[in-house]
Amino acid sequence: QVQLVExxxxxxxxxxxxxxxxxxxxxxxxxxxxxxxxxxxxxxREFVASISWNGGTTHYTDSAKGRFTISRDNAKNTVYLxxxxxxxxxxxxxxxxxxxLIVAAESADFGSWGQGTQVTVSS
Numbered sequence: 001q002v003q004l005v006e007x008x009x010x011x012x013x014x015x016x017x018x019x020x021x022x023x024x025x026x027x028x029x030x031x032x033x034x035x036x037x038x039x040x041x042x043x044x045r046e047f048v049a050s051i052s053w054n055g056g057t058t059h060y061t062d063s064a065k066g067r068f069t070i071s072r073d074n075a076k077n078t079v080y081l082x083x084x085x086x087x088x089x090x091x092x093x094x095x096x097x098x099x100x101l102i103v104a105a106e107s108a109d110f111g112s113w114g115q116g117t118q119v120t121v122s123s
Contacts, residue, residue: 001025001026001029001112002029002098002112003024003114004022004023004096004097004114005022005096005114006020006021006094006096006116007020007117008021008027008117009024009120010118011121012086012119012121012122014086014088014123015085015086015120016055016086016121017082017083017084018083019079019081019083020081020083020096020117022081022096022114023076023078023080024036024077024078024098025077029077030053030074030090031078031097032052032053032098032100033050033052033098033101033103034051034070034097034099035048035051035070035079035099035104035110036048036079036092036094036095036096036097036114037095037107037110037113038045038093038095039095039116040091040093043092044107046061047105047106048061048081048094049061049064049070049109050065050109051071051072052102052103054074055071055072055074057103059104063090067083067084067085068082068083068084069081069084070082081094083119086119088121088122088123089121090120090121091119091120092118093117093119094117094119095110095114095115095116096111096113097110097112097113098110098111099111109122
């Protein structure tokens, strides 16, 4: 089983940037598809981005395309989410998540996630 710890959230003005990190412990990190989900107040958890086990394939929700970049470093058991041009609607708790699927592009594709890190974007 993989344990996940996110960091890097915070308060930023609209147009700013943040880089989220997620360190995984446990076996076989490099075998899993990794992703980021987010949940805004009063809304359901939604898919943001995912990356295949070797980093060769990525998927993004439409609102993240062109602004967010997901990457991973298997040697460090870490997955990142670089977020640029942030908007107030990006405000949410962001969760690092693990999927056993080769392709994961929906929230339901992920079986476990961390405690989350808060991202707040002020207008």
